[in-house]
Amino acid sequence: xxxxxxxxxxxxxxxxxxxxxxxxxxxxxxLKYLPMGGIVLAFKNFHFARGGFWQSLxxxxxxxxxxxxxxxxxxNAWIITRNxxxxxxxxxxxxxxxxxxxxxxxxxxxxxxxxxxxxxxxFFPYFLSWVxxxxxxxGFLSFDxxxxxxxxxxxxxxxxxxxxxxxxxxxxxxFINLWKNAGYNAVIYLAAIMGIDRQYYEAAEIDGAGxxxxxxxxxxxxxxxxxxxxxxxxxxxxxxxxxxxFYQVPLNxxxxxxxxxxxxxxxxxxxxxxxxxxxxxxxxxxxxxxGFILIMLVNKVIKKYDRESAMF
Amino acid sequence: xxxxxxxxxxxxxIMASVKVEKxxxxxxNGFKALHGIDLQIADxxxxxxxxxxxxxxxxxxxxxxxxEEVTSGTITIGDRVVNDLDPKxxxxxxxxxxxxxxxxxxxxxxxxxxxxxxxxxxxxxxxxVREAAAKLEIEGLLxxxxxxxxxxxxxxxxxxxxxxxxxxxxxFDEPLSNLDAKLRVSMxxxxxxxxxELKAGGQRAAMVYVTHDQVEAMTMGDRITVMKDGRIxxxxxxxxxxxxxxxxxxxxxxxxxxxxxxxxGLKRIGDQVVVAVSGQEWAxxxxxxxxxxxxxxxxxxxxxxxxxxxxxxxxxxxxxQAGLCGEIxxxxxxxxxxxxxxxxxxxxxxARLEGSRAGQLQPGDVGQFRVKVDEGHVFSGAxxxxxxxxxx
Ligand SMILES: Nc1ncnc2c1ncn2[C@@H]1O[C@H](COP(=O)(O)OP(=O)(O)O)[C@@H](O)[C@H]1O
Ligand SMILES: [Mg+2]
Numbered sequence: 001x002x003x004x005x006x007x008x009x010x011x012x013x014x015x016x017x018x019x020x021x022x023x024x025x026x027x028x029x030x031l032k033y034l035p036m037g038g039i040v041l042a043f044k045n046f047h048f049a050r051g052g053f054w055q056s057l058x059x060x061x062x063x064x065x066x067x068x069x070x071x072x073x074x075x076n077a078w079i080i081t082r083n084x085x086x087x088x089x090x091x092x093x094x095x096x097x098x099x100x101x102x103x104x105x106x107x108x109x110x111x112x113x114x115x116x117x118x119x120x121x122x123f124f125p126y127f128l129s130w131v132x133x134x135x136x137x138x139g140f141l142s143f144d145x146x147x148x149x150x151x152x153x154x155x156x157x158x159x160x161x162x163x164x165x166x167x168x169x170x171x172x173x174x175f176i177n178l179w180k181n182a183g184y185n186a187v188i189y190l191a192a193i194m195g196i197d198r199q200y201y202e203a204a205e206i207d208g209a210g211x212x213x214x215x216x217x218x219x220x221x222x223x224x225x226x227x228x229x230x231x232x233x234x235x236x237x238x239x240x241x242x243x244x245x246f247y248q249v250p251l252n253x254x255x256x257x258x259x260x261x262x263x264x265x266x267x268x269x270x271x272x273x274x275x276x277x278x279x280x281x282x283x284x285x286x287x288x289x290x291g292f293i294l295i296m297l298v299n300k301v302i303k304k305y306d307r308e309s310a311m312f
Numbered sequence: 313x314x315x316x317x318x319x320x321x322x323x324x325x326i327m328a329s330v331k332v333e334k335x336x337x338x339x340x341n342g343f344k345a346l347h348g349i350d351l352q353i354a355d356x357x358x359x360x361x362x363x364x365x366x367x368x369x370x371x372x373x374x375x376x377x378x379x380e381e382v383t384s385g386t387i388t389i390g391d392r393v394v395n396d397l398d399p400k401x402x403x404x405x406x407x408x409x410x411x412x413x414x415x416x417x418x419x420x421x422x423x424x425x426x427x428x429x430x431x432x433x434x435x436x437x438x439x440x441v442r443e444a445a446a447k448l449e450i451e452g453l454l455x456x457x458x459x460x461x462x463x464x465x466x467x468x469x470x471x472x473x474x475x476x477x478x479x480x481x482x483x484f485d486e487p488l489s490n491l492d493a494k495l496r497v498s499m500x501x502x503x504x505x506x507x508x509e510l511k512a513g514g515q516r517a518a519m520v521y522v523t524h525d526q527v528e529a530m531t532m533g534d535r536i537t538v539m540k541d542g543r544i545x546x547x548x549x550x551x552x553x554x555x556x557x558x559x560x561x562x563x564x565x566x567x568x569x570x571x572x573x574x575x576x577g578l579k580r581i582g583d584q585v586v587v588a589v590s591g592q593e594w595a596x597x598x599x600x601x602x603x604x605x606x607x608x609x610x611x612x613x614x615x616x617x618x619x620x621x622x623x624x625x626x627x628x629x630x631x632x633q634a635g636l637c638g639e640i641x642x643x644x645x646x647x648x649x650x651x652x653x654x655x656x657x658x659x660x661x662x663a664r665l666e667g668s669r670a671g672q673l674q675p676g677d678v679g680q681f682r683v684k685v686d687e688g689h690v691f692s693g694a695x696x697x698x699x700x701x702x703x704x
Contacts, residue, residue, distance in 0.1 A: 199410055202406075206378075206405065221416040
């Protein structure tokens with residue numbers, strides 16, 4: 001049989017599957033691969049010219065790595081990189097642990113209807129816009145009308161200028177992130193827990209494992225692969241911060257930049273104030289490349305310890 | 313003091329036995345699965361619980377194991393009422409239908425898990441696991457994870473996991489039903505042999521083995537409990553169940569091919585009792601007749617008459633015996649013997665014939681059969697109780 005014939009046969013055999021893949025494939029090419037052409041902007045000195053964007057792009061001069069130099073030369077490069085990575089690391093660790101804890105707790109609830117109610121409550125913040133969250137928080141932290149300062153006043157303490165205190169914001173932002181996202185991730189873990197065969201728990205019970213040991217020896221091993229995939233995906237985004245969280249929630253307060261400024265907010269402000277598309281593209285490319293390298297690295301490490309749990 | 317449910321070396325082996333009294337189970341959704349069950353299992357006994365799917369065999373087993381809460385009644389293991397004990401404190405071990413081996417642990421770790429949780433010394437754990445592995449011939453598999461084992465191998469590891477705990481009671485829930493037919497037969501023999509070995513080794517553990525397969529029950533059990541719809545129909549040795557079924561259900565459930573059971577009428581003619589079935593009239597043997605007379609059905613003469621395929625044979629030339637004559641619909645030849653299906657007056661019968669005697673019989677032929685009426689059973693029309701049984 002010729003290679004052509006084999007190929008044709010396989011095409012026919014898998015038509016249905018290929019059709020199922022098609023929408024995703026089109027989406028991927030249209031929205032993820034075609035725009036990659038824009039990467040050239042990172043290496044060009046972009047200026048708007050007559051004739052629209054494409055004309056401008058064509059006519060702009062190449063500038064080598066100048067855009068990157070500009071990004072890294074600014075004294076903020078170190079701060080925003082550090083902030084981005086540290087926040088994301090904290091988010092990954094705390095987020096995963098809390099989501100798992102919530103999922104396990106929900107799965108242990110015997111009353112299914114109550115469990116659904118709790119689940120919905122925990123899930124709800126995920127759908128709130130960051131702008132709303134930002135002003136909700138302002139309701140708590142506002143200097144003169146905030147609930148927190150109001151409470152401090154009750155105890156006779158001085159009110160605090162929360163939006164002037166960079167030191168407390170890592171805690172505030174970490175907490176807000178957990179509050180908003182943990183429920184969502186917990187649902188994913190909960191679905192996986194629900195899929196675990198009850199017989200494993202019964203076998204463990206007979207073997208003498210208590211609830212805690214059942215979690216350690218049955219639940220977590222079954223979630224292990226899912227956890228790895230979720231962490232791996234998160235690590236890939238470790239250089240990209242959740243823009244809304246870092247921009248809207250601190251209300252873009254300049255005094256807080258040392259602890260709230262991350263790559264995304266920095267790039268956004270640069271674009272707003274300087275209109276430098278080249279530099280912002282360079283920053284975006286920098287995030288993607290480092291993210292890509294990180295995913296490959298982590299996957300490699302996982303592969304080394306446990307071949308089958310690696311993603312690729 | 314040894315941890316509950318486990319023996320330490322040198323500790324005296326306590327006589328195991330299970331006693332279930334007036335056990336009822338109502339599930340949270342209100343479904344009553346068990347209707348007051350009484351059952352006693354001696355130490356060292358291999359008890360098979362058999363019944364059609366949904367008759368609450370698993371429920372019974374899970375109640376003994378402590379995986380379900382008792383609604384009412386008591387369960388005693390050894391000399392302790394265990395109703396309120398955790399599974400791990402009941403000195404039981406269970407083998408699940410899907411084996412339920414922990415997928416991320418090796419065979420060794422699976423078997424050692426309970427002992428590890430009980431904080432037994434490492435050397436003792438190792439000795440027990442290796443001893444069990446040797447018994448089950450799975451020493452070569454100890455480093456493998458469940459996904460790298462065949463169904464039969466997993467099955468053995470699951471049994472090994474039960475053995476190492478040295479329980480008073482082994483609970484098996486249809487452990488062979490996921491194996492192919494051939495493996496099932498060999499595992500059947502292995503389990504029986506294992507039970508004997510454990511007993512010979514001084515571990516007089518009781519085994520409670522649940523299955524829906526009556527062949528498995530007949531070949532494995534010291535005694536068999538037949539269940540139906542959450543009630544016990546009869547508990548006895550395999551041969552006793554076969555020869556003296558207490559009721560129509562047991563008679564029809566035990567034995568393959570199933571007993572021929574048909575509507576029948578009873579008539580008293582002096583001292584004689586005549587049973588009228590499928591258009592025939594047969595006089596019962598004197599002893600049988602006396603027993604039927606003693607428990608003459610109150611609701612008149614409508615009864616059931618049951619006769620095993622073994623008690624029907626091709627008619628010889630003599631022909632003075634009770635007989636049946638019908639058109640043959642199917643002849644199943646297995647070599648040594650043949651099952652001959654035929655119809656008389658609209659009633660379907662099957663006869664077990666010696667292979668050579670089935671000879672040239674073909675579907676469509678009219679066969680002449682003789683019936684050993686004194687090997688038959690009379691069941692009451694309403695309750696299905698066997699009224700031709702000798703009183704015990
Ligand atoms: N958790 C449960 N809730 C309600 N009904 C149940 C539950 N488990 C089993 N049952 C019902 O109890 C009956 C007996 O079930 P089971 O013990 O599993 O039967 P078997 O093992 O003999 O097939 C069935 O009718 C089943 O539907
Ligand atoms: Mg069952």
